[in-house]
Amino acid sequence: MIYDPRMHYSRLRPIYKLLVVFLLMAVLFSSGVHYASQVSKHQPYPSDEALKENPDRYVGETVLVFGTVEEIDSQNDRAHLRVNTDVGAFDLVIEGFSVARDIEPGGTVQIYGTLQERGLVSATAASVVNPSPSSTLYKYGVSLIGALLVVVMIFRNWQLDLATLSLRAGE
Amino acid sequence: MADLLTHVLVPYVVLTVVGWRVDWLTKRWVAIGMAGAAIPDLMKVKILISSSVVESTFGVPFSYTPISTLGGVLVIAGAITVFFDERRLRVYALLVGGGLSALILDGLRIFADGHSGFWLYPFTWWRPPTPNLYVTADVWVAGVAVSLSVGIFLLNRRMQR
Numbered sequence: 327m328i329y330d331p332r333m334h335y336s337r338l339r340p341i342y343k344l345l346v347v348f349l350l351m352a353v354l355f356s357s358g359v360h361y362a363s364q365v366s367k368h369q370p371y372p373s374d375e376a377l378k379e380n381p382d383r384y385v386g387e388t389v390l391v392f393g394t395v396e397e398i399d400s401q402n403d404r405a406h407l408r409v410n411t412d413v414g415a416f417d418l419v420i421e422g423f424s425v426a427r428d429i430e431p432g433g434t435v436q437i438y439g440t441l442q443e444r445g446l447v448s449a450t451a452a453s454v455v456n457p458s459p460s461s462t463l464y465k466y467g468v469s470l471i472g473a474l475l476v477v478v479m480i481f482r483n484w485q486l487d488l489a490t491l492s493l494r495a496g497e
Numbered sequence: 498m499a500d501l502l503t504h505v506l507v508p509y510v511v512l513t514v515v516g517w518r519v520d521w522l523t524k525r526w527v528a529i530g531m532a533g534a535a536i537p538d539l540m541k542v543k544i545l546i547s548s549s550v551v552e553s554t555f556g557v558p559f560s561y562t563p564i565s566t567l568g569g570v571l572v573i574a575g576a577i578t579v580f581f582d583e584r585r586l587r588v589y590a591l592l593v594g595g596g597l598s599a600l601i602l603d604g605l606r607i608f609a610d611g612h613s614g615f616w617l618y619p620f621t622w623w624r625p626p627t628p629n630l631y632v633t634a635d636v637w638v639a640g641v642a643v644s645l646s647v648g649i650f651l652l653n654r655r656m657q658r
Contacts, residue, residue, distance in 0.1 A: 350572050357569065361619075364622075390610050436608065438610045453632060472502030473501055475505060479532075483528045493580050
């Protein structure tokens, strides 16, 4: 499709486009603030920060934690998990770690279970997020290919007009 | 979330196939749908500027998570649509559709307690149950997406003749 200057296109002047984008980004930023302030009320489990700062309060409760596996003791079906929070990291011993399959030290996992005592969680279920440290590399590599694919697809089919800050059909 | 490649290949496959029936759904519109599917992945910006940096700069609690929620997709798709002078509704619909497909795909992942994240924010804080199908590190997921896409790509070329 060729840009035809005789046709009427409903166009915003570039400055108004930037204004609209700025307003939308302000809405997005506000939602980031709102979400952060409200999310812990809607999570049925204590947050990682709460577990770090007040572990005794949650003994006997169901927890959902996410961390990096430091070492695995298969004989005793246990593992050491390092949980990173916004207020610093802390360690947990996970009992019944065999619920997490195919994971090695350096991998990351989500553990669902009960806080038996300070620093000890007995796991009932797990979700292995990264089986090994190299999984992160795989994810970034594959995602980079995905990002390049989208960029190529867009710029092969659309033309960026910097004067009007618009994308037009064309190559 | 599923990897970005799998995210963008889902609308590629779906829209290319639908495009065999719908005349206006050409490559350039498939590209828009694919871009929409990349919106939730924009959350990765937190690798560059962590939420703690934002929190200490502005003195407010902050999370990037809304970017990969339905609300975030609706807002970001709007911001992208601003840069199109024509067919804005179509652009917006494809961007939101792409973004929604990515969110739904992510909702099929394994979560240790059987429920996915708050991806329907801000409309609800309900965490939909998940069929626990895969984790992002599962190579087979990207493998299936790529194989299917290559197949559709070749089939599409045949159909263009």
